[in-house]
Amino acid sequence: MANVTFRNVHKAFGTYVALENLDLDIRDGEFVALLGPSGCGKSTTLRMLAGLDFPTRGEILIGDRVVNDLAPGKRDIAMVFQSYALYPHMTVGENIGYPLKKRGIKGRAREEAVQKAAALLQLEPLLDRKPKQLSGGQQQRVALGRALVREPQVFLLDEPLSNLDAKLRSYMRAELIELHRRLGKTMVYVTHDQLEAMTMASRIAVMHAGLVQQFDTPDAIYNRPANRFVAGFIGTPPMNQIEGAVDGGDFVVAGHRIPIDRTAFVDSLRDGPAVLGVRPEAITIATGEGLPATVRLAENTGHETIVTLELPDHSRIAARVEAARRLDVGHNVALRFDPAAIHLFEATENGARLNRDETPASVIPMRSK
Amino acid sequence: MTAIATNIPKSATPPLERAYARLGVLLIAPTILVFSLVIVYPLLAAIYLSVFSIYTPTLQGGFVGADNYIELLTGKAFWNSLKVTLIWTVGTLTLQIVAGVGLALLLHQNIWFRSLARSLVLFPYFLSTVVAVLVWKWLFNDLYGALNQGLMQLGIIDMPLDWLGSMPNAMIGVILVGAWKFFPFVVIAVLARLQTIPENLYEAARIDGAGPIARFFDVTLPQLRSVLTVIILLRAIWDFKEFDLLYLLTGGGPVTSTQTLSLLVYQEAFGLNQMGQAAAYSVGMMLVMLVFMVLYIRQTKEKNA
Ligand SMILES: Nc1ncnc2c1ncn2[C@@H]1O[C@H](COP(=O)(O)OP(=O)(O)OP(=O)(O)O)[C@@H](O)[C@H]1O
Ligand SMILES: [Mg+2]
Numbered sequence: 001m002a003n004v005t006f007r008n009v010h011k012a013f014g015t016y017v018a019l020e021n022l023d024l025d026i027r028d029g030e031f032v033a034l035l036g037p038s039g040c041g042k043s044t045t046l047r048m049l050a051g052l053d054f055p056t057r058g059e060i061l062i063g064d065r066v067v068n069d070l071a072p073g074k075r076d077i078a079m080v081f082q083s084y085a086l087y088p089h090m091t092v093g094e095n096i097g098y099p100l101k102k103r104g105i106k107g108r109a110r111e112e113a114v115q116k117a118a119a120l121l122q123l124e125p126l127l128d129r130k131p132k133q134l135s136g137g138q139q140q141r142v143a144l145g146r147a148l149v150r151e152p153q154v155f156l157l158d159e160p161l162s163n164l165d166a167k168l169r170s171y172m173r174a175e176l177i178e179l180h181r182r183l184g185k186t187m188v189y190v191t192h193d194q195l196e197a198m199t200m201a202s203r204i205a206v207m208h209a210g211l212v213q214q215f216d217t218p219d220a221i222y223n224r225p226a227n228r229f230v231a232g233f234i235g236t237p238p239m240n241q242i243e244g245a246v247d248g249g250d251f252v253v254a255g256h257r258i259p260i261d262r263t264a265f266v267d268s269l270r271d272g273p274a275v276l277g278v279r280p281e282a283i284t285i286a287t288g289e290g291l292p293a294t295v296r297l298a299e300n301t302g303h304e305t306i307v308t309l310e311l312p313d314h315s316r317i318a319a320r321v322e323a324a325r326r327l328d329v330g331h332n333v334a335l336r337f338d339p340a341a342i343h344l345f346e347a348t349e350n351g352a353r354l355n356r357d358e359t360p361a362s363v364i365p366m367r368s369k
Numbered sequence: 370m371t372a373i374a375t376n377i378p379k380s381a382t383p384p385l386e387r388a389y390a391r392l393g394v395l396l397i398a399p400t401i402l403v404f405s406l407v408i409v410y411p412l413l414a415a416i417y418l419s420v421f422s423i424y425t426p427t428l429q430g431g432f433v434g435a436d437n438y439i440e441l442l443t444g445k446a447f448w449n450s451l452k453v454t455l456i457w458t459v460g461t462l463t464l465q466i467v468a469g470v471g472l473a474l475l476l477h478q479n480i481w482f483r484s485l486a487r488s489l490v491l492f493p494y495f496l497s498t499v500v501a502v503l504v505w506k507w508l509f510n511d512l513y514g515a516l517n518q519g520l521m522q523l524g525i526i527d528m529p530l531d532w533l534g535s536m537p538n539a540m541i542g543v544i545l546v547g548a549w550k551f552f553p554f555v556v557i558a559v560l561a562r563l564q565t566i567p568e569n570l571y572e573a574a575r576i577d578g579a580g581p582i583a584r585f586f587d588v589t590l591p592q593l594r595s596v597l598t599v600i601i602l603l604r605a606i607w608d609f610k611e612f613d614l615l616y617l618l619t620g621g622g623p624v625t626s627t628q629t630l631s632l633l634v635y636q637e638a639f640g641l642n643q644m645g646q647a648a649a650y651s652v653g654m655m656l657v658m659l660v661f662m663v664l665y666i667r668q669t670k671e672k673n674a
Contacts (some may be wrong), residue, residue, distance in 0.1 A: 052572050073578035085569035089591035098587075102578035148576070 002063055002076075002153035003028045003185045004049065009058030011044055017043045020261075026203075031180050031187045033197035036207035037233070042190040045207075046156050049188065050079050062154060073102070074264040078147035079156040082163065084139045085130040086146075091134065093118070093127040096145040103150070117149040120179075137168045148183065151245045161196065194234055194369035198222070206230050224357050229350045230345065231277050237306060240283075240317035242276045243347065251276050251344070254312040256291050258337060263343055265354050273347035274354070276301060280306065283319035285327065290334030293317075298327045311333065380600070407543050407642070412655075418648035426643040437649035447650055449625060450633040457544060457629055458608045463605060467499040469555025476556065477563045487560075494553035502617040505546045516670075531581050533619050536626045543618055547594065550614060551607075555600055563589070602665040609658060630654040648649035 006310045007020040019041045026032045034042040047053040050062060051072035059066050067075050078099070086095050099116045105113070118124045119359055121141040140160060147155055160176075161169045173184055177200055192206035197204045200217045200277050205215040206229075214226035231239040244253035246269060258276065262269065284290075285307065297308035298317065300323055306317045307327055319335070321327070345351040383388075419437055423430035441447045476487055493501065508516045509532035517529040532542045555652065574584045612631040615621065621636065623630030628636065633655065638647035 050572075050576060052575070072572075072575040074582075077576065079573070079576050081569050081573060083567065083569050085567065085573040087570065087573075087591075089590065089594075098574075098579075099577040102583060146573075 003030075003061075004154060004186060004188065005059075005061040005262065006049075007059040009055045009060060010054070011041070011048060011156050012056045017052065022212060022340070024205060024215060026188065028187060029184050031177075031189065031202045033189045033195060033199060033201035033204045033326050034207060035191055035197040035204050035233075038192060040207040042192070042207055043158055044168050045159050046079075046188060049154075050077055050156055051075055063099065070100075073275075075154075076152050076208070077154045078150065079157055080143045080147050080158065080160045082159040084131075084143040084163075086139060088131055091128050091130055091207065092123060092134070092142050095129075095131065095142055096123075096149050099150045100144060100292070104110045114144075114145075117145040120159070121145050123340050134235055136165075136170065139210060140164060140172065142369050144179075146164050151183075151185075153186065155185055157187065158190045159192070160189075162191075162193070169196075171330075176200060193292065194236075194317055201244060206233060208233070208350075214216075219228075224355070225277075225343070225353060225355040227350050227352050228275060228277075228345050229303075231345070233352070235279060237280055237318040238276045238280050241345070242278070242312075242315065244274065244276060246271050246274045251342075253291065254300055255313065257292060258342075258343055259339070261339060261342070264342075264356055266356050269344065269354050275347055276337075277343035277345055277347040277353075278337050280318045280320040282338040283317070284336040284338070285309075285319055285321060285325075285333050286336060287334055292338045293333055295331045303328055309333070312356055313332060389513035402635050415651055415655075417646045418645055419652050421645045423644040423648075425638055425644045428644065433645065438653075439647050440648050441653050442647060446498065446625075446637075447630075447653060450628050450630045450650075452526060453540075453625070453627060454609060454629040454631075455558060456540060457611075457627070458605060459549070460540070461547035462542040462604055462608055463549070464544065465552040465555050466601065469552040469600075470559050470593070470597075472552070472562060473556045474585075476560055480509060483487075491553050492555050492671050495543050496550075497549070498613045499549055499617060501546070502614060503619065505542075506533070509542055534623055536623060539619050539623060540649060543603055543615055546618060547608065547611065547614060548645065551604065554604065559593060559595055562593055566592045600667075602668060606658065606661045606665070610654075630657075 001077060004024070004026040006022045006024040009019060010017070011022075015295055016364075022045065023030075024032075024045075035043055038043055041357060042243075044053060048055050050061075051067065051070060053177075055068065060068055061228065062075060062077070067169055087267065090098065096112075096117055097110050100110045100113055100318075114127075115124070118127055121144055123138070123145055124139055126138060126150075127132060128354055131142065135140065138220040140163070143160070147317060157176075161172050164172060173196060178295070189196075189201065201218060204212045204221050206221060208229050214230045216224075221230060221234055225234060232241060242253055244251055246252075246260070247257075248271065249259060249262060250259050252273070293309040293311050293312065295307060296310050299306045299308075303323055305321050305325055305327070306325050307321055310316050311317060327333070344354040346354065420432060420434060421430050422433045422436070448605045472490060474488065476483060480486070508514050511517060511529050511531045511534070514529075514532070516532065517526070520674045521529065530538055532538050570588050570592075571584055574588050579587055608629050611629070612635070614630055615627060615629055616635070619627045621632040625633075630650065631654070634647050637643050637650055
């Protein structure tokens with residue numbers, strides 16, 4: 001059993017609080033992504049799990065064992081660093097075999113394990129090379145090989161793909177998914193790239209300012225964001241957030257009324273200031289009835305067009321339309337929102353979502369800075 | 370094909386490249402000139418002098434052919450001094466490296482007095498040799514020296530030792546002072562290299578199950594290898610021809626027990642006024658040093674390749 005548990009973990013560097021109230025329950029064999037903007041504490045979380053940093057408070061468990069005081073080498077984990085951290089003077093084969101060597105595995109047994117890992121990652125022809133003589137993608141695979149040669153219980157990966165070019169990255173993404181499926185080991189994957197998190201992870205912990213904002217499946221993160229931060233972080237472009245007020249069966253923005261279905265929201269929803277969230281693809285651009293807006297920019301990416309629209313209150317939102325659609329800049333249009341795709345949030349800085357959902361998301365309010 | 374094409378000379382260097390070559394020669398000319406004046410000329414002069422018997426004060430004397438070299442090969446002086454030089458070089462260099470690397474590793478740790486210690490360590494290197502030798506001579510003094518005093522109080526010796534006046538104490542003494550004077554160079558060079566070793570490598574090694582000793586041998590030492598080779602070669606060359614420290618501390622004595630080749634050359638030229646013989650010794654010394662030089666050049670070439 002290699003589930004991983006963070007129990008009320010705090011981490012402070014001097015007076016700076018990097019993480020607080022971290023509670024994560026990662027199941028055995030799960031692929032979990034830690035996703036968030038730079039400096040939110042992803043690496044710190046991973047390094048504490050690896051034993052390279054120590055929590056100021058709280059417990060970390062691997063399986064049923066509290067590992068707080070266990071040396072990194074004794075935790076039965078392996079880590080892939082963003083910089084790969086390959087030993088420069090050792091060959092690829094020696095690099096991969098090193099964790100085994102340090103555990104006293106000798107001769108044929110070690111050689112066979114190295115061969116197996118090399119075969120899995122197609123590194124066989126490179127075994128005698130030094131890291132300096134490898135491309136970025138090859139080095140990345142060697143780092144992976146060194147991690148999986150010893151078949152640890154938990155794999156930790158800290159932005160392992162961030163040094164690769166886009167093409168290689170998407171290739172390695174597929175490789176990692178495949179690898180996880182084959183090995184069935186617990187993997188904790190740090191990234192600031194939402195595409196990686198969405199495509200690879202079974203669950204994503206979205207982090208911001210030292211707090212986990214939401215820990216859920218990619219689907220839930222996308223469709224039922226816990227709060228305004230998650231809504232504004234996931235999606236390219238992310239969910240539009242329109243400030244206004246709830247008034248009976250309508251959401252009012254700059255004097256214009258957008259009908260909403262009050263039964264879709266929590267009972268505590270009151271009339272008054274709120275934020276309406278709507279994804280760019282849930283907006284229909286038409287004429288006549290609807291929220292008036294002016295086209296400000298139309299960016300055609302080839303398979304779709306992202307339209308930037310200015311609302312009567314001069315705020316801007318994005319809409320996604322098919323690539324063939326011609327929209328002239330400066331044109332006045334009317335916007336209609338898919339009623340089923342309307343989210344409401346509290347009007348605070350990181351307001352919680354107010355929709356009534358089957359599964360309530362684990363919501364932790366953003367720390368006031 | 371066409372007239373234009375045939376007009377271009379086939380294998381000649383392009384004019385621009387030729388202009389660059391001329392500029393290059395112009396730019397290195399001053400260096401070559403100075404180099405010739407201060408290195409090539411004295412070198413040739415030494416070789417020239419070494420086949421004469423010359424009285425230093427008058428610089429007069431006659432051609433003697435290979436006589437000086439025969440004396441070098443058959444006499445005791447050169448070989449004795451070569452042996453002394455090698456003992457001194459190996460001894461002091463070993464101590465410098467061991468103490469230097471050890472201290473560099475210590476200063477690389479996060480200790481509270483680190484920045485103070487880092488500047489203090491440089492002290493012996495910056496101290497003028499004359500001052501350093503005076504201090505050490507006072508410490509070594511057999512009548513009132515602090516060293517004997519300390520050793521006696523600790524019960525290690527029960528009679529004051531004659532540190533610089535007898536063997537092997539004199540050799541041990543100069544080796545110790547040499548190590549003390551020059552180990553900061555090793556500390557600084559090794560420390561600079563240590564700071565460039567990525568922290569990630571140590572973290573990876575810890576996760577891979579390597580303890581502190583394994584981390585030293587598997588991560589630190591391989592990374593220090595190239596810098597250590599250069600340090601050892603450079604220090605070996607410098608220690609081999611070290612003059613002022615030995616001259617001031619023992620003057621080569623007792624008798625010739627600490628007379629290195631540099632001291633021998635000096636003694637021959639200005640003590641015995643035999644400039645020709647001294648030149649022959651210095652040519653012999655240069656040939657020995659050539660070995661170090663070849664090693665050094667090969668090492669630096671390897672790194673650039
Ligand atoms: N050793 C340290 N001393 C002081 N502060 C630190 C230290 N390590 C990290 N921090 C701080 O803790 C916060 C979280 O850092 P962390 O490295 O976990 O961020 P991250 O989410 O991995 O960001 P990135 O995507 O840029 O890697 C940052 O604000 C960082 O400045
Ligand atoms: Mg990070």
